[in-house]
Amino acid sequence: MASEPIIRLRGVTKVYGTGPTAFQALRGVDLDIEQGDFVAVMGPSGSGKSTTMNILGCLDVPTEGEFLFRGHHIERLDRDQRALLRRKYLGFVFQGFNLLSRTSALENVELPLLYRGEARAARRDQAMAALDKVGLKDWWDHSPAELSGGQQQRVAIARAIVTHPDVLLADEPTGNLDSERSVEIMELLTDLNQTSGITVLMVTHEPDMAAFARTIVNFKDGLVESVDTRHRQGERVRAH
Amino acid sequence: MLGTTFVLALRSIRRHLLRSFLTILGIVIGVGAVVTMVTLGNATTAAVQKQIASLGTNILQVRPGQGFGRGGGGPRPPEFKPEDVEAIEKQVTGVTAVAPQAQTSVTAIYNGNNWSTTINGTTDAYFQVQPWPLQAGRTFNAPEEEAGKAVCIIGGTVSTNLFKGADPIGKRFRVGDVSCDVIGLLTIKGQAGFGGDQDDVVIMPIKAVQRRFTGSRDVRLMLVGVDQAYETSQVQASLTSLLRERRNLGPGEEDNFNIFDTKQISDTLTGTTTLLTGIVTAVAAISLVVGGIGIMNIMLVSVTERTREIGIRLAIGAVAREVLLQFLVEAIVLSCLGGLVGLIIAQIAIVAIAPVMQVDFVFYPGINLIAFAISAVIGVVFGYFPARRAAALNPIDALRHE
Numbered sequence: 001m002a003s004e005p006i007i008r009l010r011g012v013t014k015v016y017g018t019g020p021t022a023f024q025a026l027r028g029v030d031l032d033i034e035q036g037d038f039v040a041v042m043g044p045s046g047s048g049k050s051t052t053m054n055i056l057g058c059l060d061v062p063t064e065g066e067f068l069f070r071g072h073h074i075e076r077l078d079r080d081q082r083a084l085l086r087r088k089y090l091g092f093v094f095q096g097f098n099l100l101s102r103t104s105a106l107e108n109v110e111l112p113l114l115y116r117g118e119a120r121a122a123r124r125d126q127a128m129a130a131l132d133k134v135g136l137k138d139w140w141d142h143s144p145a146e147l148s149g150g151q152q153q154r155v156a157i158a159r160a161i162v163t164h165p166d167v168l169l170a171d172e173p174t175g176n177l178d179s180e181r182s183v184e185i186m187e188l189l190t191d192l193n194q195t196s197g198i199t200v201l202m203v204t205h206e207p208d209m210a211a212f213a214r215t216i217v218n219f220k221d222g223l224v225e226s227v228d229t230r231h232r233q234g235e236r237v238r239a240h
Numbered sequence: 241m242l243g244t245t246f247v248l249a250l251r252s253i254r255r256h257l258l259r260s261f262l263t264i265l266g267i268v269i270g271v272g273a274v275v276t277m278v279t280l281g282n283a284t285t286a287a288v289q290k291q292i293a294s295l296g297t298n299i300l301q302v303r304p305g306q307g308f309g310r311g312g313g314g315p316r317p318p319e320f321k322p323e324d325v326e327a328i329e330k331q332v333t334g335v336t337a338v339a340p341q342a343q344t345s346v347t348a349i350y351n352g353n354n355w356s357t358t359i360n361g362t363t364d365a366y367f368q369v370q371p372w373p374l375q376a377g378r379t380f381n382a383p384e385e386e387a388g389k390a391v392c393i394i395g396g397t398v399s400t401n402l403f404k405g406a407d408p409i410g411k412r413f414r415v416g417d418v419s420c421d422v423i424g425l426l427t428i429k430g431q432a433g434f435g436g437d438q439d440d441v442v443i444m445p446i447k448a449v450q451r452r453f454t455g456s457r458d459v460r461l462m463l464v465g466v467d468q469a470y471e472t473s474q475v476q477a478s479l480t481s482l483l484r485e486r487r488n489l490g491p492g493e494e495d496n497f498n499i500f501d502t503k504q505i506s507d508t509l510t511g512t513t514t515l516l517t518g519i520v521t522a523v524a525a526i527s528l529v530v531g532g533i534g535i536m537n538i539m540l541v542s543v544t545e546r547t548r549e550i551g552i553r554l555a556i557g558a559v560a561r562e563v564l565l566q567f568l569v570e571a572i573v574l575s576c577l578g579g580l581v582g583l584i585i586a587q588i589a590i591v592a593i594a595p596v597m598q599v600d601f602v603f604y605p606g607i608n609l610i611a612f613a614i615s616a617v618i619g620v621v622f623g624y625f626p627a628r629r630a631a632a633l634n635p636i637d638a639l640r641h642e
Contacts, residue, residue, distance in 0.1 A: 059555065059635050080559040087557020098552045098639065102255040112556045114244050159556070 004071055005032040006166065006199055007056060012065035012075075014051050014222075025051040027222040028065065033215075035166075038193045038200045040210035043219030050171070052219065053203055057090060057169045058082040070166075087115055091160030091168045091198075095175040097152040099144040105131060105155045106140040112163045130162040131155070134188060150181035154188065161192060168192070170202040174209050186212040242569075245562060249570040253577075256542075263538040264578030266531025267618065271582025271611045273524035276589045278607045281517025283590075283599035285510055292506035299369055300464040300476055301500040302483070317496035319458035322446075324486060328462070332478050334470030337365035340459040342449045348442060350402040350413035357398050359415060359442045361449025369465030377409045377424030380445050388447030393424035395439035415442060418452050472501050528611075531578070532618035539571050539626035550630050551638025564631035571623020572616060579615025583608055 014026040026048045033039055043049045054060035055067060058074070059082070067075040074085065086092075091112075099108045109127040118126070131137050134154040144152050153173060160168055170189065174182035190212050193200045204210050216228040253260045304317045325340045342361040347354055364380050366372075377393065384391050392415070399408045408422045420442075429438040450457055466475045476499050483497055543550070550563055558566075587603070594601045 054636055057555070080561070083554065083557050083559040085557075086555065090557075092555050094639065098548065098555075100255075100549055100552065103251070107251065111553070114248065115553075115556065115558050115562065117244060 006035040007033040008068040010066040012062040040213035047219035048222040049219040091165035093170040095172040130158040134158045245565040266534035267578030268582040270528030270531035272585040275586035285513045287599045298466045302462040334475040336465035337368040339366035339463040341461040346416045355401040361446035390420045393443040395441040396428040397440040532622040536622035543630045547641040554635035560631040567627035572619035575619030
């Protein structure tokens with residue numbers, strides 16, 4: 001390992017509830033994710049993969065353990081600090097697309113820029129560029145209801161990458177799509193990973209989709225069961 | 241950040257036009273009702289005061305009769321005589337002038353134009369006790385009054401209907417069987433709320449009216465002018481005792497005449513309209529509060545309905561304060577919008593209703609500003625609770641919300 005991992009989890013536990021009804025979702029997860037990697041997170045329901053993703057996405061905090069992002073301890077950040085971290089470094093893609101209804105593709109993509117306080121013209125330019133990247137430049141004024149599932153997910157990806165995040169977190173991004181659309185989305189994510197150097201973390205149930213990733217992390221019973229890194233010499237893209 | 245929030249709030253309102261409209265409906269009606277009621281109430285009060293002022297202030301109206309507005313029953317109380325007028329002028333301190341009046345209905349004819357009007361016999365004092373300037377011509381002189389000459393001063397309505405725009409001064413026309421010279425034209429006084437058209441009148445020396453029309457020396461009504469330096473109540477008291485004495489009323493007997501103080505009538509009527517305005521405004525204000533609760537209701541529903549949207553916003557990096565502000569600004573923008581629409585509707589309603597109520601359209605900036613400010617405050621107060629609820633949502637749960 002030449003460089004410091006962008007994400008490092010050490011002994012992360014997560015307990016929901018207290019007393020006899022307490023449920024231990026994570027039992028001490030250790031995980032390193034390299035910058036520029038494409039990681040598929042797999043595992044059965046209740047294995048802790050969603051909890052881990054929530055923690056990695058700064059939506060939740062670990063009960064115990066360390067979470068380092070670019071070498072900084074962030075396991076004890078408060079709500080607003082985590083929100084600002086998400087705003088600056090993270091992008092989210094969800095299974096259910098989660099676009100704002102009755103809102104044009106452009107305005108959906110603009111949303112994170114609004115929270116960044118970008119000026120109107122800059123917002124528009126950057127949002128259009130992001131839409132162009134996902135191949136939906138000509139669909140900017142369509143609302144989600146006027147777009148197909150695959151197109152909606154592309155808009156969601158454009159929204160996630162419009163701020164040039166370090167990490168893209170995708171929660172079963174192809175879960176609601178047919179296999180053809182799924183492959184298109186995976187190719188888009190692979191392309192973004194390789195050309196923009198975005199670190200992609202993706203939860204998936206489908207081995208076909210996981211095959212696009214470079215690293216596959218398997219969860220079981222609140223622990224990392226295995227990390228399968230397919231080193232293909234010369235192909236690894238590192239961030240500059 | 242506030243600019244961003246504002247953009248977000250406006251976008252959200254635009255996305256849900258129907259819901260936004262329904263949300264503000266309560267405020268629209270509340271503000272509209274309050275502004276309409278207060279404006280019309282003020283206009284009515286102003287109109288009443290104007291009408292009273294046109295009757296003249298510091299005037300005591302003296303009529304024969306028993307009790308206020310009581311008609312019929314018992315023997316008719318005696319009319320006043322010219323001697324009463326003289327006695328009041330001479331014996332009551334604080335009286336500037338006494339104008340006796342004797343009235344009857346007549347048909348006036350000029351050049352084939354017929355007009356039914358009232359003939360009012362009085363003296364020159366009539367123009368001293370109340371402010372009613374002439375537009376042209378002159379009032380009676382002493383010889384004309386003494387002799388009871390058939391000269392007259394006419395009101396605007398009579399002039400218009402008999403002379404059709406021609407200058408009436410110096411013209412001779414017929415009133416009943418009497419030929420009469422026009423020596424003066426009164427300025428237009430306008431409609432009075434009580435007593436009808438004040439300009440529909442022919443004024444003649446009282447002696448002429450008594451001799452040629454009523455056939456008696458009766459005085460139906462006296463207008464007693466009170467010196468500004470004296471208390472009207474005091475003058476009224478000495479006037480009462482003088483008249484009781486002259487009408488031979490014993491200590492136990494009721495007055496068989498009435499004295500109205502125009503100022504007192506004015507105060508009473510103004511008080512009444514103010515009270516009524518207050519009551520109606522209070523009812524309207526309640527509707528404003530109900531409108532505010534309506535906003536809170538819809539905003540709460542909106543927060544629940546938009547849980548997922550809030551989740552998305554939080555996930556992509558909105559801090560709690562921004563979500564709170566967005567919903568708060570949304571509520572404030574909505575209620576201000578409601579206030580604005582309410583104000584516009586109020587103006588339209590006032591323009592429509594004012595002529596029916598025979599009052600002038602007046603724009604009172606104060607009440608409009610206050611109503612608008614209240615609508616903004618309602619936005620803050622009733623928007624805060626739902627906004628806080630939205631901001632407190634957990635992004636993970638919110639995203640999972642169906």
